[in-house]
Amino acid sequence: MKTLKYAAALIFIVAMTAVYLTGCASSRSGEVYSRDQARQVQTVEMGTVESVKTVMIEGTKTPIGTAAGGVAGGVLGSTVGSGSGKTVATVLGALVGAAAGTAAEEGITRKQGLEIVVNKDNGQTIVVVQEADVMISAGDRVRIITAADGTTRVSK
Numbered sequence: 387m388k389t390l391k392y393a394a395a396l397i398f399i400v401a402m403t404a405v406y407l408t409g410c411a412s413s414r415s416g417e418v419y420s421r422d423q424a425r426q427v428q429t430v431e432m433g434t435v436e437s438v439k440t441v442m443i444e445g446t447k448t449p450i451g452t453a454a455g456g457v458a459g460g461v462l463g464s465t466v467g468s469g470s471g472k473t474v475a476t477v478l479g480a481l482v483g484a485a486a487g488t489a490a491e492e493g494i495t496r497k498q499g500l501e502i503v504v505n506k507d508n509g510q511t512i513v514v515v516q517e518a519d520v521m522i523s524a525g526d527r528v529r530i531i532t533a534a535d536g537t538t539r540v541s542k
Contacts, residue, residue: 422535431530433506438522441515443499448491452484459483502540504530514540
């Protein structure tokens with residue numbers, strides 16, 4: 387019965403961590419603006435897409451995934467053995483859980499992206515990487531939108 391309670395707590399912790407991490411991941415989308423960018427002047431330049439390549443945008447690596455995994459691993463490890471064996475299992479469970487939590491966070495928040503090479507009308511060539519949520523192809527005429535903080539996006 388005690389093992390079932392620990393397993394239920396472990397499942398709850400992992401599920402809540404996954405929900406939290408996906409909700410907190412910042413977007414690298416060309417369609418999403420941060421709160422700070424709203425109502426701010428941004429510059430717009432025009433250009434033609436030279437090439438588009440599919441890339442992977444790595445996920446976040448915060449202490450949250452590590453901590454949640456460590457707690458979950460420690461809870462699970464504490465269900466093994468008794469006495470000093472139980473202590474060792476708890477510590478090992480926490481260490482393995484922390485490593486697994488870090489890897490899970492990065493995997494959950496990883497995104498498909500596009501590396502977009504644009505020949506600007508002024509003759510300059512730039513590369514912008516953003517989430518692959520807007521289909522952009524070679525030859526497309528696009529807007530290059532740059533915020534005051536340097537954030538740049540490509541939009542049709």
